[in-house]
Each structure stands twice: as structure tokens, then as C-alpha cells.
Amino acid sequence: MLFTSIEFMVFLPVVFALYWLLRRQVRWQNLLVVAASYVFYGWWDWRFLLLIAFTTACSYASGLMIKPEGSRRRNLTVMWTNIGLNLGILGLFKYYDFFASELARLLGCSGDSVMLNLILPVGISFYTFQALSYSIDVYRGKIAPTKDVVAFFAYVSFFPQLVAGPIERATNLLPQFLRERKFDYAMAVDGVRQMLWGFFKKVVVADNCAVFVDKVWGDIGAYGSPDLAVAAALFSIQIYCDFSGYSDIAIGCAKLFGIKLMRNFNVPYFSRDIAEFWRRWHISLTTWFRDYIYIPLGGSRVAKWKVVRNTFIIFLVSGFWHGANWTFLAWGAFHACLFLPLILMGKNRKYTDTVAEGRWLPGIKELGQMALTFVLAALGWVLFRSQSIGEALDFYAAMFGGGWHGFNPPMRAVVFVAAMLLVEWLQRGRGHGLDMSGVRYRAVRYACYLAVLAVIFVYGVFNETFIYFQF
Amino acid sequence: MRRFLTKLAITIAALFVLAYGLDWLITSNLRHSDARMFHTYNAIYNDSLQCNALIMGSSRGQVQYSTRIIDSVTGLNSYNISVDGRCIDAEVTIYNFYRRHCPKPKVIIQNIDWGTLQMSNGYEREQYLPYLRKDNDLYKEIKEREDFSWADHCLPLMRYAGYHETIKEGLGMKAKMARPKNIDRGFIPTDKEWDGAAFRAIHALGFTVNDEAVEIFDRYLQQCKQEGIEVVMVFAPFYIGATEKMGSDADSMFAFYQGFADKYGYPILNYTYDSVSYDTLNFYNASHLNRRGAEQFSLKLAQDLKNLLQ
Numbered sequence: 001m002l003f004t005s006i007e008f009m010v011f012l013p014v015v016f017a018l019y020w021l022l023r024r025q026v027r028w029q030n031l032l033v034v035a036a037s038y039v040f041y042g043w044w045d046w047r048f049l050l051l052i053a054f055t056t057a058c059s060y061a062s063g064l065m066i067k068p069e070g071s072r073r074r075n076l077t078v079m080w081t082n083i084g085l086n087l088g089i090l091g092l093f094k095y096y097d098f099f100a101s102e103l104a105r106l107l108g109c110s111g112d113s114v115m116l117n118l119i120l121p122v123g124i125s126f127y128t129f130q131a132l133s134y135s136i137d138v139y140r141g142k143i144a145p146t147k148d149v150v151a152f153f154a155y156v157s158f159f160p161q162l163v164a165g166p167i168e169r170a171t172n173l174l175p176q177f178l179r180e181r182k183f184d185y186a187m188a189v190d191g192v193r194q195m196l197w198g199f200f201k202k203v204v205v206a207d208n209c210a211v212f213v214d215k216v217w218g219d220i221g222a223y224g225s226p227d228l229a230v231a232a233a234l235f236s237i238q239i240y241c242d243f244s245g246y247s248d249i250a251i252g253c254a255k256l257f258g259i260k261l262m263r264n265f266n267v268p269y270f271s272r273d274i275a276e277f278w279r280r281w282h283i284s285l286t287t288w289f290r291d292y293i294y295i296p297l298g299g300s301r302v303a304k305w306k307v308v309r310n311t312f313i314i315f316l317v318s319g320f321w322h323g324a325n326w327t328f329l330a331w332g333a334f335h336a337c338l339f340l341p342l343i344l345m346g347k348n349r350k351y352t353d354t355v356a357e358g359r360w361l362p363g364i365k366e367l368g369q370m371a372l373t374f375v376l377a378a379l380g381w382v383l384f385r386s387q388s389i390g391e392a393l394d395f396y397a398a399m400f401g402g403g404w405h406g407f408n409p410p411m412r413a414v415v416f417v418a419a420m421l422l423v424e425w426l427q428r429g430r431g432h433g434l435d436m437s438g439v440r441y442r443a444v445r446y447a448c449y450l451a452v453l454a455v456i457f458v459y460g461v462f463n464e465t466f467i468y469f470q471f
Numbered sequence: 472m473r474r475f476l477t478k479l480a481i482t483i484a485a486l487f488v489l490a491y492g493l494d495w496l497i498t499s500n501l502r503h504s505d506a507r508m509f510h511t512y513n514a515i516y517n518d519s520l521q522c523n524a525l526i527m528g529s530s531r532g533q534v535q536y537s538t539r540i541i542d543s544v545t546g547l548n549s550y551n552i553s554v555d556g557r558c559i560d561a562e563v564t565i566y567n568f569y570r571r572h573c574p575k576p577k578v579i580i581q582n583i584d585w586g587t588l589q590m591s592n593g594y595e596r597e598q599y600l601p602y603l604r605k606d607n608d609l610y611k612e613i614k615e616r617e618d619f620s621w622a623d624h625c626l627p628l629m630r631y632a633g634y635h636e637t638i639k640e641g642l643g644m645k646a647k648m649a650r651p652k653n654i655d656r657g658f659i660p661t662d663k664e665w666d667g668a669a670f671r672a673i674h675a676l677g678f679t680v681n682d683e684a685v686e687i688f689d690r691y692l693q694q695c696k697q698e699g700i701e702v703v704m705v706f707a708p709f710y711i712g713a714t715e716k717m718g719s720d721a722d723s724m725f726a727f728y729q730g731f732a733d734k735y736g737y738p739i740l741n742y743t744y745d746s747v748s749y750d751t752l753n754f755y756n757a758s759h760l761n762r763r764g765a766e767q768f769s770l771k772l773a774q775d776l777k778n779l780l781q
Binding site: 006188 | 474475478479486620621622627629631632634635638
């Protein structure tokens with residue numbers, strides 16, 4: 001079920017009403033969350049419910065089998081068995097065809113004959129990683145294994161964040177399902193506002209950008225350098241608004257149920273270098289990789305060559321997480337190359353505050369740094385958007401070496417992008433663009449809601465799916 | 472909780488009232504819009520056309536059949552309900568709409584060509600919006616083909632979401648829409664001269680059919696037959712160079728339609744090789760006659776129709 005679909009507009013109020021009718025009955029509330037989440041997920045393809053149930057059951061069982069007083073060797077075996085099972089399923093559905101066809105090509109055979117052509121279950125990478133984090137954290141002793149199977153199923157399948165994150169940690173989300181939730185008026189109102197902002201970013205900004213971006217990528221040769229540069233910039237905005245819009249809707253929706261999800265994006269395009277960008281982009285995934293891969297490998301507190309190795313590993317894995325294509329690996333490698341000089345010079349944590357904090361406008365230097373970071377990120381997104389490395393190279397060649405003919409930027413999309421960036425700049429110290437907790441006058445608040453609703457209604461594009469569903 | 476629900480209920484109720492008001496305003500204005508997209512549906516709905524002959528087709532039907540000339544020669548009282556950019560599915564939809572609001576015609580002049588028996592691809596889907604909520608039959612007929620949901624049919628304003636030009640038009644602002652000034656009972660003469668660029672870009676032209684479209688066409692002819700409506704199928708002039716590019720597909724096309732003509736006993740008039748087809752002065756592109764060509768063709772057609780219908 002899509003957040004932007006009419007079915008969801010019916011589904012959400014019904015689940016919300018039933019959920020709060022069951023208040024003070026945590027177990028029944030959790031059961032409702034599981035049932036609702038399975039309906040939400042099964043709306044695409046009910047067959048994949050078995051897969052998510054299996055993944056959840058494996059992780060739940062592994063948690064129970066890991067005993068703090070048991071032998072380390074046994075616990076390690078249980079954890080790795082669970083990781084193996086989960087990654088095995090993920091690998092089969094997401095990566096088998098890629099590896100099989102590449103291997104067949106290397107051996108000079110036809111790739112088609114060895115491919116399984118399985119349908120990729122929506123959100124498989126998200127819920128797999130969420131389930132994995134639980135058994136790893138139980139093994140590490142960061143969280144006690146739960147015996148409440150319903151709460152655990154609710155933790156893995158909680159519908160707002162099931163198919164595109166944020167990828168929650170058991171340490172944050174699971175305890176919320178184990179205790180009683182109280183309805184919090186301010187939190188619920190803020191949730192509705194955040195959902196509204198998410199819808200604006202998705203259907204107005206991202207999907208209006210998509211119209212131009214798809215057209216340009218559909219016929220790269222027909223466009224001159226300026227249009228291609230605009231398309232690269234607009235895709236950068238599109239993917240941000242598409243994904244962070246989804247996250248805003250998910251986080252806002254969870255707030256309606258008294259659940260706090262982690263922040264997934266923190267105005268990444270106002271970053272002053274690539275390291276800051278990665279602290280603000282898809283935070284739930286980058287911190288997942290940091291905690292479960294990078295730090296166990298030694299992080300940055302090891303010999304220089306290991307730092308280089310670790311940096312490349314984490315960025316390549318991050319790229320590959322997005323999909324089985326050389327373009328994603330190249331995108332990861334590109335960012336590793338940008339990140340490496342900063343970490344080797346010890347400057348990767350230079351900017352941990354919010355840019356221009358306490359000021360209306362950034363300084364010239366900050367503006368230049370943000371522009372440069374955006375341009376570098378946009379160059380990387382070209383790899384991400386292209387279907388193949390060849391297509392990406394064609395795009396770069398045409399963008400840097402093409403003619404300066406026919407500059408026709410989509411002005412409407414540009415205006416929406418500018419409006420979105422302006423709002424996010426003004427609200428950069430807050431939770432989301434429509435956080436109006438500081439606005440005293442009700443009329444002003446309602447005027448803002450109405451304006452956003454009107455723009456969504458008039459200029460929204462309603463037939464696009466979310467980019468990150470494919471991951 | 473109570474405070475939240477109360478506020479939410481008040482907000483939703485207020486939005487509903489606003490939505491109903493806006494829906495009424497937009498729909499009313501669109502039903503009187505002179506934009507090409509809405510013109511024919513509005514003419515059928517508002518004017519309850521009193522005609523005994525209908526001209527049906529796509530853009531080729533719209534720009535090539537002069538109702539005035541046909542009426543002056545044949546004595547018929549015709550109206551052209553062709554729809555731009557569409558195929559037989561949309562042509563039959565507007566015909567059914569016509570039948571729900573207007574009296575039965577005696578004759579239908581049905582333009583047929585290489586693109587008729589395809590399914591439309593959602594082009595100018597907005598043309599249905601002003602009538603979608605009230606007209607159950609229209610909704611049932613097009614909901615799957617045009618991808619409309621129950622919310623588009625039942626809820627106020629939903630169906631207009633995202634159609635900013637249509638909303639502007641409905642709010643009485645100047646929307647960017649084609650509005651031909653010289654529509655003559657559905658006929659839209661075009662004062663353009665031959666542009667060979669599009670023709671030169673065509674390497675080959677084929678005749679293919681869509682099974683669903685063929686079924687719709689067959690059902691429509693069957694219905695006409697049962698109701699005693701005479702259907703005259705017409706191959707309008709087509710620039711001869713383009714027909715040559717079709718090669719043997721042209722003959723396949725004639726034979727395919729002849730099958731329907733034989734099945735239902737309806738006549739076919741073929742102007743593919745008429746002298747009008749040989750002169751680029753009569754066309755603005757390979758498949759559309761300009762005003763000059765349309766008037767020449769309409770006169771010939773009218774005389775043939777007169778003989779045929781006597």
C-alpha cells in the first residue's frame with residue numbers, strides 16, 4: 001500500500017481508531033499493529049508475507065537462543081546462523097541474478113540461462129537489516145532478548161517504516177512496543193504536520209522533478225550541457241525529497257501511534273563537506289553500517305591502510321545495499337574517494353553543528369562549501385540514476401562536453417525546489433519543515449497547512465512510486 | 472485524545488465543505504468551458520444536440536469532416552463528436568455519453584484508419600473529469616481503462632488533484648489549453664500548410680490492431696445494427712506518400728475493415744486513392760487535411776453519401 005494512495009487514506013484512520021480504542025492493552029495493540037502491518041505489506045503481494053514472517057521468526061528465535069550465561073562460541077554460532085539465513089534470503093532475491101549472470105559472462109556463457117528472475121520483495125533490505133540488528137545487539141548484550149513474540153513481530157513489521165525505513169534498532173523501537181503507550185496530543189499534532197510536509201516533498205517536489213529527470217535520462221543525447229546539469233541537480237533533489245518525504249510520512253505516522261522513530265535525514269544538502277553530508281543522509285542506514293561493520297573492522301583507530309580499507313568496504317557495501325548493479329558500486333566508490341582525504345587528515349568530524357547556527361544567512365565560505373558539497377553529491381547521483389556505467393559515462397561526457405543549446409529548465413519544478421530549500425533552511429534546527437510548535441498564532445498555522453494542502457492538490461503528481469521501494 | 476479527535480474532525484469537516492464548494496465551482500465552469508478538450512462533452516451535455524447524423528473519429532475525424540458542407544448537400548443535420556488523440560475505445564465512450572443525453576442518430580459517419588483499432592493511452596484524460604462524479608455509466612465504462620478509482624467517482628475534488636491547468640480553467644482563470652475559435656458543430660478546420668518534416672521522419676507505417684479495441688468496435692457496430700442506425704465507414708484521404716510507405720499493410724487494413732462491413736452489411740467509402748490524397752496543398756501533415764483539403768473531401772463525401780442514403 002502506498003502512502004500516497006487512496007487506500008492508505010482509509011487504512012490509516014481505521015487502524016488509528018482501533019489502536020487507541022485498545023489503549024492500556026499493550027498486547028492487543030501490538031497484535032493490531034502486526035495485523036495492520038501485514039495487511040499493509042500484503043497489499044502488494046501477499047506471498048511475501050511468508051518471507052517477512054520467516055525472517056522475523058528466525059531473529060526472534062536467535063534472540064532466545066543466545067544466552068548471556070551460555071558459551072561465547074555457541075552464541076556466536078546462533079548469531080551467525082541467523083545472519084546467514086537472513087542474508088541468504090536477501091542474497092537470493094536481490095543479488096543472485098547479478099552474480100550468476102556476471103559469472104556466466106566471465107565464463108563466456110549466456111547470462112539469461114542462469115538467472116532466476118525472482119521478483120524483489122518490497123523493502124526486503126530494510127526489514128532484513130532491522131531484524132539483523134536485534135540478534136547482533138542481543139549477542140553484544142546491548143538489549144535483553146524479548147520473549148514477547150507479538151511485540152517482536154510488531155517491531156520488525158511496524159507498517160510506517162516497514163518498506164523504506166528508517167531502519168530502526170531494537171534498542172530504540174522494541175522497548176516502545178513492550179510498554180504502555182499514552183496518547184500525546186502535541187506528538188500526534190506534530191506527526192500530522194510532519195506527514196503533511198512529507199507529502200509535499202514527495203508529490204510536489206520529487207515527482208515534479210521526476211518528470212524532467214525521466215525525460216532527460218530517457219534521451220541523453222538530445223540535451224545540451226545546461227539541461228543535463230539541471231537534470232543532475234534535480235535528480236539530487238528528487239531522490240532526497242522522495243526518500244526523506246517517505247521518512248517524514250513514516251515518522252509522522254508513527255507519532256500518531258505514540259511511537260518515536262529515529263530521524264533519517266537532517267537537511268543533508270546544507271552540509272559543508274562530504275563527511276557532514278553522510279552524517280545527515282539516510283542516517284539510519286549509515287549508522288547501521290558504522291555500528292555493525294565499520295567499528296567492528298576497527299573504524300578509523302587503526303593503521304592508515306586499514307582506514308582506507310574500512311572506508312572503501314563501508315561505502316562499497318552501502319552502494320551494493322542499494323542494488324545489484326555496477327552503478328551502485330561505482331557510486332559507493334566515488335563517495336569513498338571523496339570521504340577518504342577527510343578521514344586521513346582527521347577532518348571528517350570538523351562540522352558536527354548546524355550550519356549558520358543562530359544566523360539567518362550563511363557566510364560566503366559556508367555557501368561555497370555547501371555548493372561544492374552539493375555539486376559533488378550531484379555528480380555521484382548521476383551514477384546512481386543511470387542504468388549502467390556506460391550510460392553514466394555518456395551523461396558525464398554530454399554534460400561536460402556537450403553543446404550549450406536548448407536550455408529549457410522546468411521552471412515549475414525549480415520554483416518548488418527553491419521553496420522547499422527555503423523552508424528547510426529556515427527550519428534547519430527543527431525536526432522537520434512544518435514543525436510549527438513555535439508559531440503562536442493559530443490562524444498563521446492553519447494558513448500554512450491550507451497553503452501546503454492547496455499546493456499538493458493543485459501541483460501534486462500522484463502516480464509515482466517511491467524510489468527506495470526497489471531497495 | 473478527545474481534543475485531538477475533535478480538532479481533526481472539525482478540520483476534516485471544514486475541508487470537506489471546502490472541497491464540495493470547490494468541486495461545484497470547478498465542475499460548473501468546466502462544463503461551460505470552450506477548451507477543445509471539453510467542448511464536445513459540453514456540447515452534448517448542455518445543448519442536448521438535436522442531430523440525425525454523427526461523425527465519429529479521432530483528430531482526423533475532427534479536422535476533416537465539415538458538418539456544414541455535408542449538411543448542405545445531404546440535407547442531414549450532423550454533428551462531429553470526434554476526439555483528438557484517441558482511438559475507438561474513447562470514440563465509443565463519447566458515443567455512449569451522447570446516447571444518454573441526446574436522441575438516437577439515423578446515420579453515423581465513422582472515420583476509420585490505421586490507428587482506429589488501438590486502445591487510447593490516457594491522453595487528455597481530463598476531458599472526463601467534469602462528468603465523472605455524476606455519470607455512473609461513464610465511470611463504469613472508463614474506470615479501468617483510464618485508471619480512475621472509486622475516490623475519483625465518489626469524493627469531491629479528488630479527481631482534479633494534480634491537473635493544475637484544468638483547476639485553473641475551472642476556477643475561471645486563463646488556463647493554457649487549446650481553444651479553437653472556429654468550431655463548426657464539432658468540425659475544427661485547420662489553416663496550416665504542409666510540413667513535410669514529420670512525413671520524412673516516417674520510415675515505415677504499419678497496420679496493427681489491439682484485440683480489445685477490435686472487440687469494442689465489433690460490439691459498437693452490433694449495437695448500431697440492432698438499433699437500426701446506418702453506419703458508413705470512411706477511409707479519409709491520406710497523403711499518397713504515406714500510403715506507399717504502408718506497402719502491403721494498406722491492403723491488409725482495407726481487407727480487415729471490409730470484414731466488418733460484410734459482417735454487418737455496412738458500406739465503406741474509400742478516399743485513400745482520391746485525387747485529394749495526391750496534393751500536399753491539401754494537407755498539413757501526412758494524415759491530416761487542412762481546411763482546403765477538408766472542404767474538398769467533405770464535398771465529395773457529401774455527394775457520395777447523398778447517393779448512398781437515397
